Amino acid sequence: MHVYEYAAHDAVGLATLIRQGDVTAAEVEAAARRALDAVNPDLNALTLPVFDPAPDADPSGPLAGVPMVVKDSGPVVRGIPFTLGSRALRGAVAGCDLEVMRRFRAAGLVALGQSTAPELGLNFATESRRYGATRNPWNLDRGVGGSSGGSAALVAAGAVPIGHGNDGAGSLRVPASCCGLVGLKPSRGRVPVGPSGSSGSSGGGVTGEVGFGQVYEFGLTRTVRDCAALLDAVSGPIIGEKYAAAPPAVPYPTSLSTDPGRLRVAVSTLAGVPVDAQVADAAITAARVLEWIGHDITEAAPAVCEDDVVEACLLTAYSTGAAMLRAPIRPNPDLLESVSRVVLQEAAAARMPDVAAAIDAQGRVTRAVGDFFARHDLLVTPTVAQLPPPHGTLDYDAAGHTVRSWIRRILEFGPFTAAYNVSGNPAISLPLAQSREGLPIGVQLVAAPGREDLLLAVAAQLEQAVPWRDRVPPLSADG
Numbered sequence: 001m002h003v004y005e006y007a008a009h010d011a012v013g014l015a016t017l018i019r020q021g022d023v024t025a026a027e028v029e030a031a032a033r034r035a036l037d038a039v040n041p042d043l044n045a046l047t048l049p050v051f052d053p054a055p056d057a058d059p060s061g062p063l064a065g066v067p068m069v070v071k072d073s074g075p076v077v078r079g080i081p082f083t084l085g086s087r088a089l090r091g092a093v094a095g096c097d098l099e100v101m102r103r104f105r106a107a108g109l110v111a112l113g114q115s116t117a118p119e120l121g122l123n124f125a126t127e128s129r130r131y132g133a134t135r136n137p138w139n140l141d142r143g144v145g146g147s148s149g150g151s152a153a154l155v156a157a158g159a160v161p162i163g164h165g166n167d168g169a170g171s172l173r174v175p176a177s178c179c180g181l182v183g184l185k186p187s188r189g190r191v192p193v194g195p196s197g198s199s200g201s202s203g204g205g206v207t208g209e210v211g212f213g214q215v216y217e218f219g220l221t222r223t224v225r226d227c228a229a230l231l232d233a234v235s236g237p238i239i240g241e242k243y244a245a246a247p248p249a250v251p252y253p254t255s256l257s258t259d260p261g262r263l264r265v266a267v268s269t270l271a272g273v274p275v276d277a278q279v280a281d282a283a284i285t286a287a288r289v290l291e292w293i294g295h296d297i298t299e300a301a302p303a304v305c306e307d308d309v310v311e312a313c314l315l316t317a318y319s320t321g322a323a324m325l326r327a328p329i330r331p332n333p334d335l336l337e338s339v340s341r342v343v344l345q346e347a348a349a350a351r352m353p354d355v356a357a358a359i360d361a362q363g364r365v366t367r368a369v370g371d372f373f374a375r376h377d378l379l380v381t382p383t384v385a386q387l388p389p390p391h392g393t394l395d396y397d398a399a400g401h402t403v404r405s406w407i408r409r410i411l412e413f414g415p416f417t418a419a420y421n422v423s424g425n426p427a428i429s430l431p432l433a434q435s436r437e438g439l440p441i442g443v444q445l446v447a448a449p450g451r452e453d454l455l456l457a458v459a460a461q462l463e464q465a466v467p468w469r470d471r472v473p474p475l476s477a478d479g
Helices: 003-007 010-020 025-043 099-107 149-156 173-179 224-234 277-293 306-325 338-349 350-372 403-413 419-425 452-465
Strands: 067-073 110-115 161-167 182-185 216-221 263-265 295-301 378-382 427-432 438-449
Touching: 003 025, 010 025, 010 173, 010 224, 025 067, 025 149, 067 099, 067 182, 067 295, 067 350, 099 224, 110 149, 110 161, 149 161, 149 173, 149 216, 149 427, 161 182, 173 182, 173 427, 173 438, 182 224, 182 452, 216 224, 224 452, 263 277, 277 295, 277 378, 277 438, 277 452, 295 338, 306 338, 306 350, 306 403, 306 419, 338 403, 350 419, 378 452, 427 452, 438 452
Parallel strands: 067 110, 067 161, 263 295, 263 378
Antiparallel strands: 161 216, 182 216, 182 427, 378 438, 427 438
16 A cells, blocks of 8 residues: 555545455555654654554454554553653653553554653643654644644644544644644543553553543544544443443434534634634634524624633643652653643642632633523634744743743633633534635534534534545645
8 A cells, every 4th residue: 555545545444445355454554654754754743663563453443453643641552651741751651551542442543653742731832842843744834733733743744544632721622723633622521531440550650530520532633524433432431441332322423414403503703812813714704604504603602701711721730730749750840841840839839729719610611601502502713813833932941930821821822722621512623724824724613511413413514515635734644
């Protein structure tokens, strides 16, 4: 299989070819390895050499033989070292699979590498001091977003069709917007977070069960059908040592062809910070397309207090810092980036009233969003406020920040996403537009909790009406 043939297929397409016997899983894996070798020197999106051999995966799974990468966000893959993008974390090895990794294996997905992330995952730019800047295949001088930026770069460049990521304030949707991908943050509880097994042994003291329910595991894809197929493969609650593998009442791929009916769709481009005109226009245009399809459109947004979102996001920062402080060997502060040092200091100093105040803010945000979705079926917004920025714009190593000031800084770039981490609603970024400079622009859709089926059905309508599959970045594996 030639690399250009491999890169032309999405995950469902590759799985179908393998299942039909048109190509072997070994041939697909070989093409993926060549693709990764071709694009990574320019992208700087892998933290380790390509895995050889790849971790075991179920050859009978629904996505058997499909290549992917996993994010350096903690102990994800049993036996694989991880760093959380930090110079201070050395010698840590995952003692067991993250629960979502166990599900990736069961689906047959073949993990070939570990993708870059900012230190501790607390940035909307993937530019750690340990690994340097990960570059955008649409323009190497621009950032890929964060924190799942390495996965986004590799999926956008066609090196793999699926990239693992997680989302604590927008960390799947922001890089999806910056790199021209589909990025879904599932509903709270749809894809459990944490290590597999009852022992909770993660081999590094950082379990991934952070964020007070604001961190979500999933992945990045190039097509809506891949997003739906991946959600089908990994969603379901944990029951003892196993998870409920039965498909949902309406399988997500099936929901793509289901007419969602005439929906009450709200659109908003207001965020309390400047929003680039091209970015705002992309969201307005998406709403007009939905109106043309037959949905009812109004201008409205949840009555969420921006200060409450910031306060609630402190929970993720506190729990991330606390996880590092609980590690068997505490990180050397001199090797941490500036904001990480502050995160650990404030996490250590936080007391119950501080946590209670943040939980109260989480409740206020959740109630405001819940009230909104009692009167609307869908919300359309930009995903981020600006075009993918030049490297160095969001400098995580800059001195003088508190945790609150840093959260405010990154939310100036990505003000539309974090509220739905706090509230638990599903939200998806779709690559519906490009700027005059040829940079991707994402549009976010948000639905009520548990309504991924609705999000995916409408996403499929937009993918058909405003197709993006033929857009290929200048740096691509098929070039």
